[in-house]
Amino acid sequence: MSSEDGSMTEQHEANQRLRENPEEQYRLLTESVKDFAIFLLDTNGKIATWNTGAERILGYTEPEALGQPFALLFRPQDIVNREPEKELSIAAEKGRSEDERWHVRKDGSQFWAMGVVTPLWDDNGKHRGYAKIMRDITARKRAETELAEANRRKDDFMAMLAHELRNPLAPVLNGLQILRLEQSVSPGGQQAIGMIDRQARHLARLVDDLMDVSRINRGKISLRKERVELHAIVSHAVETVRPLIDSRKHELAVSLPSESVWLEADAARLTQVFANLLNNAAKYTEPGGHVRLSVERVGPDVIIWVRDTGIGILAEMLPRIFESFVQGDRSIDRAQGGLGIGLTVAKSLVDMHGGKIEAHSPGVGKGSEFLVRLPVVTEVKPLEPQALEKRKVAKVPPLRLLVVDDNPDTVESLAMLMRLYGHDVMTADSGPAGLEAALAHDRDVILLDIGLPSLSGYEVARRIRAHAAKPVLIAMTGYGQPEDREKSRAAGFDHHLTKPVDPDRLQDLLGTIDSKS
Numbered sequence: 001m002s003s004e005d006g007s008m009t010e011q012h013e014a015n016q017r018l019r020e021n022p023e024e025q026y027r028l029l030t031e032s033v034k035d036f037a038i039f040l041l042d043t044n045g046k047i048a049t050w051n052t053g054a055e056r057i058l059g060y061t062e063p064e065a066l067g068q069p070f071a072l073l074f075r076p077q078d079i080v081n082r083e084p085e086k087e088l089s090i091a092a093e094k095g096r097s098e099d100e101r102w103h104v105r106k107d108g109s110q111f112w113a114m115g116v117v118t119p120l121w122d123d124n125g126k127h128r129g130y131a132k133i134m135r136d137i138t139a140r141k142r143a144e145t146e147l148a149e150a151n152r153r154k155d156d157f158m159a160m161l162a163h164e165l166r167n168p169l170a171p172v173l174n175g176l177q178i179l180r181l182e183q184s185v186s187p188g189g190q191q192a193i194g195m196i197d198r199q200a201r202h203l204a205r206l207v208d209d210l211m212d213v214s215r216i217n218r219g220k221i222s223l224r225k226e227r228v229e230l231h232a233i234v235s236h237a238v239e240t241v242r243p244l245i246d247s248r249k250h251e252l253a254v255s256l257p258s259e260s261v262w263l264e265a266d267a268a269r270l271t272q273v274f275a276n277l278l279n280n281a282a283k284y285t286e287p288g289g290h291v292r293l294s295v296e297r298v299g300p301d302v303i304i305w306v307r308d309t310g311i312g313i314l315a316e317m318l319p320r321i322f323e324s325f326v327q328g329d330r331s332i333d334r335a336q337g338g339l340g341i342g343l344t345v346a347k348s349l350v351d352m353h354g355g356k357i358e359a360h361s362p363g364v365g366k367g368s369e370f371l372v373r374l375p376v377v378t379e380v381k382p383l384e385p386q387a388l389e390k391r392k393v394a395k396v397p398p399l400r401l402l403v404v405d406d407n408p409d410t411v412e413s414l415a416m417l418m419r420l421y422g423h424d425v426m427t428a429d430s431g432p433a434g435l436e437a438a439l440a441h442d443r444d445v446i447l448l449d450i451g452l453p454s455l456s457g458y459e460v461a462r463r464i465r466a467h468a469a470k471p472v473l474i475a476m477t478g479y480g481q482p483e484d485r486e487k488s489r490a491a492g493f494d495h496h497l498t499k500p501v502d503p504d505r506l507q508d509l510l511g512t513i514d515s516k517s
């Protein structure tokens with residue numbers, strides 16, 4: 001017999017002995033695995049075996065560990081909460097216990113571990129103890145924590161940035177309205193006013209998207225659902241985007257079914273979805289191109305298509321088109337602006353409505369199509385005729401106003417605008433000054449900023465309400481979430497407007513307020 005044959009025979013015999021000796025199999029298995037702590041516990045939860053990986057990860061030698069309670073590896077607070085006993089109890093009851101938690105090494109240092117406990121039963125069904133497998137994943141946990149913290153800081157920064165950008169927009173829009181009311185503006189000046197207005201409102205939409213994506217990431221967006229009609233929502237979305245469509249000389253076609261389509265939805269949010277899709281189509285379609293919005297009932301759903309003849313979408317971009325800050329071609333000749341978050345916001349809002357949104361494109365230069373599918377409500381209600389009418393600015397009797405804001409341009413521009421509308425206006429630039437003016441002078445309405453120095457708008461409102469139920473208090477703030485509105489309501493405000501306040505909308509609101517005189 002050759003030496004090679006002898007070696008093969010010895011290997012075969014060794015393998016046979018290993019198969020016949022389960023204890024040797026277990027020893028080789030556990031001692032060969034260095035990255036996992038593998039050990040057995042008896043029925044009382046005391047350590048019965050200890051592998052090399054356990055010694056490396058936890059710091060205890062085998063003699064030090066054997067016979068010690070399982071709780072040896074847990075933090076004091078977890079022992080007080082009986083976490084070791086709970087882990088074994090769950091394993092015995094459900095067949096396994098799996099978790100990730102902090103554990104303690106011999107030297108007192110803590111590490112984040114992923115572990116599994118499995119109960120052991122003999123052939124007669126008798127409980128013999130537990131097997132525990134544990135791995136140190138502290139590096140992964142630290143990376144996840146750092147990533148989560150970085151995302152939190154990013155979201156906080158975006159929210160603060162969006163809030164701060166709202167403040168300068170308010171006097172810009174006020175100033176534009178003042179110029180519109182001037183009788184001596186030349187045709188060229190009127191054209192410039194229109195251009196500035198379009199760009200300012202575009203910036204306002206970008207700020208809104210920025211705030212919304214931050215709120216979505218933090219789970220702070222909520223819907224105010226009610227029975228709404230889709231035709232009105234589409235009409236409002238088209239009205240929102242019409243200035244951009246017209247400026248780029250696009251041909252816009254809107255096709256709606258003859259019958260009304262009712263949804264259980266947040267009308268403002270769905271208007272935002274379709275405005276974002278139309279805005280996206282307009283931005284990426286060459287001047288003179290075609291944009292089409294069509295609506296069709298399909299079974300229990302309604303499908304809204306937004307199609308364009310624009311630059312199209314690369315095939316590799318389609319799976320990622322709804323991710324935050326993702327855009328297509330950003331070369332200089334395709335620099336269409338935007339933050340790459342409008343589609344992210346649209347998808348999130350559609351998902352929250354129980355719908356679906358898809359993007360399709362035959363390729364670069366061949367246009368794109370966005371499809372939104374939403375569930376419809378079968379109950380039919382008569383459509384209010386005024387729902388589709390363009391809103392008109394109310395004619396408001398003169399009121400006595402107090403404007404309180406620490407931004408001088410906001411105060412001055414809003415005061416000028418309100419005086420042009422015929423109102424009697426006083427101003428204050430801080431919380432204390434605003435409170436003093438409110439208590440000393442008879443005012444019908446106080447337009448009050450929330451973020452005031454020295455004394456916040458909330459506190460000013462509370463102190464005014466401590467003296468009288470009037471005047472009407474209107475909050476003007478960059479924060480417009482439901483919790484912000486609830487906080488202003490609790491402080492005594494009657495209305496809550498988010499900056500930049502649309503001057504026409506403010507005039508409409510003032511039209512609902514009766515003068516004291």
